[in-house]
Amino acid sequence: MEHDADILIVGGGLNGPALALALAQGGLSVTVVDARPAPDRAELGFDGRAYALAIASRRLLSVIGIWPRVADKVQPMLRILTSDGGSRSPARLAFDSAEIEEGPMGFMLEDRHLYRAFLDAMAENSRITLLSGETVTGQEITPTAATVTLRSGRQLSARLLVGCDGRASGTAARAGIRRQGWGYGQTALVTALWHEADHDGTAEQIFLPAGPLALLPLPGGHHSSIVWSEREATAAAIQSLDDAAYLATLRPHLPARLGEVKLAGARFTYPLTLTLAERFAAPRLALVGDAAHGVHPIAGQGLNLGLRDVGALAQVVIEAQRRGEDIGAIDVLERYQRWRRFDATTLALGMDSVNRLFSNTNPILTLGRGLGMGLVNALPGLRRRFIRQAAGLSDDLPKLLAGQPI
Numbered sequence: 001m002e003h004d005a006d007i008l009i010v011g012g013g014l015n016g017p018a019l020a021l022a023l024a025q026g027g028l029s030v031t032v033v034d035a036r037p038a039p040d041r042a043e044l045g046f047d048g049r050a051y052a053l054a055i056a057s058r059r060l061l062s063v064i065g066i067w068p069r070v071a072d073k074v075q076p077m078l079r080i081l082t083s084d085g086g087s088r089s090p091a092r093l094a095f096d097s098a099e100i101e102e103g104p105m106g107f108m109l110e111d112r113h114l115y116r117a118f119l120d121a122m123a124e125n126s127r128i129t130l131l132s133g134e135t136v137t138g139q140e141i142t143p144t145a146a147t148v149t150l151r152s153g154r155q156l157s158a159r160l161l162v163g164c165d166g167r168a169s170g171t172a173a174r175a176g177i178r179r180q181g182w183g184y185g186q187t188a189l190v191t192a193l194w195h196e197a198d199h200d201g202t203a204e205q206i207f208l209p210a211g212p213l214a215l216l217p218l219p220g221g222h223h224s225s226i227v228w229s230e231r232e233a234t235a236a237a238i239q240s241l242d243d244a245a246y247l248a249t250l251r252p253h254l255p256a257r258l259g260e261v262k263l264a265g266a267r268f269t270y271p272l273t274l275t276l277a278e279r280f281a282a283p284r285l286a287l288v289g290d291a292a293h294g295v296h297p298i299a300g301q302g303l304n305l306g307l308r309d310v311g312a313l314a315q316v317v318i319e320a321q322r323r324g325e326d327i328g329a330i331d332v333l334e335r336y337q338r339w340r341r342f343d344a345t346t347l348a349l350g351m352d353s354v355n356r357l358f359s360n361t362n363p364i365l366t367l368g369r370g371l372g373m374g375l376v377n378a379l380p381g382l383r384r385r386f387i388r389q390a391a392g393l394s395d396d397l398p399k400l401l402a403g404q405p406i
């Protein structure tokens with residue numbers, strides 16, 4: 001049967017383009033359909049939205065040709081401080097990249113630079129077709145093809161359909177894949193700050209009673225992005241304040257080391273929910289990134305987790321193709337599911353428990369977390385494990401995340 005492409009990806013956010021580039025490198029043809037018109041997002045100025053990319057994610061981005069396009073725009077994270085803003089005697093964990101041999105634990109990169117690099121790389125790749133501003137409204141899976149229908153009525157078919165369409169994945173819903181999850185009653189307030197003192201590559205996670213406040217260093221030394229989790233009603237009230245009142249509410253939570261601070265980016269809010277698809281694979285269909293698992297941004301792991309899916313699915317599919325297997329067959333796609341579902345579920349639930357433990361004023365939990373943080377700080381072996389985990393250097397990594405082509 002004739003198909004429009006080997007693989008059809010619904011969703012051109014971040015994981016969709018990364019997967020398209022990885023698959024094209026393996027010789028497969030890919031069509032990416034994204035509802036949002038590409039120029040809309042690519043032409044944004046500085047808005048403070050940024051990602052913490054783990055070492056393993058940087059390796060994948062290098063192999064698929066994205067890293068050279070963004071290398072001069074990243075801020076290395078040289079140390080991570082974790083402080084307990086909710087207890088009377090704040091405990092502090094300091095992770096220093098000097099403690100592992102791989103170099104900086106992670107890199108901050110703004111959304112607009114990463115997205116622009118993906119767009120340019122896809123445009124230069126003759127195996128990739130991007131249809132932006134097109135919405136998928138229907139899909140049909142048969143023994144030989146996956147076919148989607150666009151709002152315009154146009155139909156496209158492929159051997160494999162991949163849902164990279166985010167937390168409310170229509171691809172999963174249309175395939176009857178249910179999701180489990182819950183809200184946290186929290187909303188993340190996201191913006192960027194200018195600060196007088198140089199951040200020296202320091203990221204800080206401050207655990208406040210209502211939720212964590214993350215300070216993430218941006219290039220140049222004097223800007224940081226913040227992700228500030230608050231209870232829903234409080235967050236809505238803070239978001240409705242003018243800039244001066246917003247800053248006055250935020251300032252008491254910020255570390256004194258920053259000196260004078262000003263707001264320096266657009267102000268966004270994101271509702272915080274945990275969502276896990278009950279399956280990551282079905283005949284001729286796979287789910288990747290937030291479509292498979294939406295986690296709490298407490299450790300900035302959402303995109304890193306998605307890029308691990310990208311590495312695993314690309315490897316499974318490219319190796320199956322080389323062996324002459326049908327890349328849409330369920331036994332092939334179950335290899336991907338076995339590889340990724342356990343890791344994603346453990347991480348999602350891990351973030352969930354950390355959030356519950358820290359978003360709390362219960363004195364026993366407060367004491368427990370103080371002791372736990374003191375203990376981790378005192379034991380170098382345990383500290384090293386935490387640092388390696390934050391850097392995404394676990395075992396059983398897909399080749400792309402180990403920096404090797406497939």
Ligand SMILES: Cc1cc2nc3c(=O)[nH]c(=O)nc-3n(C[C@H](O)[C@H](O)[C@H](O)COP(=O)(O)OP(=O)(O)OC[C@H]3O[C@@H](n4cnc5c(N)ncnc54)[C@H](O)[C@@H]3O)c2cc1C
Binds near residue numbers: 033164190270305
């Ligand atoms: C406040 C906050 C801070 C974060 N910070 C970090 C961080 O520091 N580090 C990190 O690793 N992660 C972070 N994350 C998580 C990260 O943003 C997400 O994991 C990542 O953006 C998910 O990418 P995705 O491509 O899977 O999905 P999305 O970015 O949600 O993209 C989905 C795409 O699918 C398209 N789409 C949907 N439906 C259709 C349809 N029917 N037809 C066509 N197209 C469709 C949409 O237009 C969209 O472009 C953060 C998240 C939040 C909320």
